[in-house]
Amino acid sequence: MLEVKGINVFRGEAQILWNMSISVEQGEIVTVLGANGSGKTTLVESILGVHHPKMGKITFLGEEITFRSSFLIARMGVSCVPEGRRIFKDMTVYENLEMGAYPMKARSFLKETVGWVYSLFPVLRERGGQIAGTLSGGEQQMLAIGRALMSKPILLLLDELSLGLSPKITKEIYGTIKKLHQEKVTILLIEQNATLALRHCYRGYILETGRITLQGTSQELLGNEHIRKAYLGL
Amino acid sequence: MSEFLMYLTNGIVMGVIHAISAIGVSLIVGIMKVVNFAHGELYIFAGYFSYHLSISLGVPPLLAMPLSVFFIFLVGIGMERTLIRPTYGDEMYSLIITFVLSIVLQNAALLIFGPYPNKPPNLISGATNIFGLYHYGNQRLLSFFISIGILVFIFYLIKKTWFGKSIRAVSQDRGMASLVGVDHYRVNMLSFGLGAALAGTAGVVIAPIFPVTPTGSSAISLTAFVVVVLGGMGSLKGCVVGGLILGMMENLGAAYISTMYRQIFGFIILILVLVFRPWGLFGQKTQ
Numbered sequence: 391m392l393e394v395k396g397i398n399v400f401r402g403e404a405q406i407l408w409n410m411s412i413s414v415e416q417g418e419i420v421t422v423l424g425a426n427g428s429g430k431t432t433l434v435e436s437i438l439g440v441h442h443p444k445m446g447k448i449t450f451l452g453e454e455i456t457f458r459s460s461f462l463i464a465r466m467g468v469s470c471v472p473e474g475r476r477i478f479k480d481m482t483v484y485e486n487l488e489m490g491a492y493p494m495k496a497r498s499f500l501k502e503t504v505g506w507v508y509s510l511f512p513v514l515r516e517r518g519g520q521i522a523g524t525l526s527g528g529e530q531q532m533l534a535i536g537r538a539l540m541s542k543p544i545l546l547l548l549d550e551l552s553l554g555l556s557p558k559i560t561k562e563i564y565g566t567i568k569k570l571h572q573e574k575v576t577i578l579l580i581e582q583n584a585t586l587a588l589r590h591c592y593r594g595y596i597l598e599t600g601r602i603t604l605q606g607t608s609q610e611l612l613g614n615e616h617i618r619k620a621y622l623g624l
Numbered sequence: 625m626s627e628f629l630m631y632l633t634n635g636i637v638m639g640v641i642h643a644i645s646a647i648g649v650s651l652i653v654g655i656m657k658v659v660n661f662a663h664g665e666l667y668i669f670a671g672y673f674s675y676h677l678s679i680s681l682g683v684p685p686l687l688a689m690p691l692s693v694f695f696i697f698l699v700g701i702g703m704e705r706t707l708i709r710p711t712y713g714d715e716m717y718s719l720i721i722t723f724v725l726s727i728v729l730q731n732a733a734l735l736i737f738g739p740y741p742n743k744p745p746n747l748i749s750g751a752t753n754i755f756g757l758y759h760y761g762n763q764r765l766l767s768f769f770i771s772i773g774i775l776v777f778i779f780y781l782i783k784k785t786w787f788g789k790s791i792r793a794v795s796q797d798r799g800m801a802s803l804v805g806v807d808h809y810r811v812n813m814l815s816f817g818l819g820a821a822l823a824g825t826a827g828v829v830i831a832p833i834f835p836v837t838p839t840g841s842s843a844i845s846l847t848a849f850v851v852v853v854l855g856g857m858g859s860l861k862g863c864v865v866g867g868l869i870l871g872m873m874e875n876l877g878a879a880y881i882s883t884m885y886r887q888i889f890g891f892i893i894l895i896l897v898l899v900f901r902p903w904g905l906f907g908q909k910t911q
Contacts, residue, residue, distance in 0.1 A: 464805035476800040493805040
């Protein structure tokens with residue numbers, strides 16, 4: 391459903407992504423693994439229309455979205471949990487969730503989705519009226535995921551979910567990802583933590599200095615000598 | 625005593641009008657990081673529009689007011705589309721453009737409307753006895769209640785509606801707002817229009833009390849900036865409280881110290897606030 395074909399992306403003068411191709415099919419969880427500075431976030435932002443590639447093509451549900459504005463891509467049903475969460479800090483938890491349901495389509499089932507998100511993250515219900523900036527890191531991450539779910543996305547992009555979270559909360563959040571997958575949400579998971587990511591995915595891509603160097607099923611990648619050394623520390 | 629209360633009432637009436645005008649500036653600064661130096665000119669133009677609509681064209685004054693505000697709203701949208709939109713990303717350009725625009729509009733007002741103060745007709749005449757203490761002009765009371773109504777409307781708009789929430793989201797994180805599906809170009813355009821309309825509203829509300837003149841516009845912009853800084857950048861509540869403080873200080877100061885210094889009192893408070901609480905009364909400290 392999402393196809394990235396040979397994109398070259400620049401930030402200013404510097405080329406960040408080189409001839410990159412990935413694809414995600416309906417109902418899959420796919421991971422892109424890479425170290426700091428390998429271009430993971432740029433990849434996510436290119437799919438979301440924040441950066442536009444110099445060459446190559448991105449299609450979503452058969453429509454080309456290479457040069458489309460972010461808000462139009464979001465309205466097509468792509469939602470994201472960006473790196474650093476980026477919740478709306480001065481708004482309440484509930485208002486943050488409402489913002490997630492901003493597209494017209496999503497507003498009509500706002501009440502229902504809020505209920506669904508609250509059942510996934512009961513702590514958000516308790517904190518509904520609280521100013522989002524006062525939440526703890528883990529709660530903010532849950533809020534960011536909740537906000538992304540409010541539009542009932544067709545494709546969910548998750549950028550560095552585990553960053554800065556305690557192992558316990560990370561586990562909880564990954565538990566939720568599993569639940570989401572059972573509810574037929576397609577997920578593209580960007581991670582630094584290879585063990586965690588590969589345990590939860592079907593397929594993975596390895597991103598190194600802006601290029602895809604390896605791809606395969608989770609099992610293949612877990613068995614690969616290079617990956618065991620470089621990413622799993624085995 | 626009753627004299628003091630009357631000055632105080634004057635201050636409150638002026639204060640809410642200051643607040644409306646300042647919210648117009650504050651919205652535009654908060655959302656677009658654009659300081660609109662032409663704010664005072666929009667205010668003056670609205671005053672002249674309502675004067676000419678009702679005196680020259682014979683439109684009923686109560687209709688002339690919203691009509692003028694609507695014109696100014698369209699002017700604001702036009703400004704954003706043509707002059708401000710190409711400058712996003714460089715705050716210096718928009719600063720220079722609105723500054724130049726302020727001079728151009730001020731001189732245009734001089735050419736079109738002439739240098740004389742113009743006063744639209746009163747909507748209402750007579751005076752009301754307030755608690756048996758003093759008489760207060762009905763026109764001023766009406767302006768006061770209209771202003772309160774507008775403030776309530778603005779708070780409702782910003783706090784409760786989808787448009788208001790998208791405004792707040794864009795002012796906090798423009799990129800993230802567009803990632804949840806907010807068309808930030810449209811939000812910019814409409815909020816610039818809204819900011820202009822608020823300047824216009826203050827203009828039409830005050831014009832029957834204090835006639836507008838083209839050269840008065842700079843003082844109006846400055847007053848609005850003082851209120852915004854006083855209350856704290858980006859805080860609506862701050863605009864209201866800042867407006868009230870300034871309104872009362874001006875009127876009490878003019879009454880008990882000297883009318884000559886009316887303009888100065890605002891700046892004295894501003895300096896004090898900047899020395900002791902530089903982030904304003906309700907603003908947030910930023911690094």
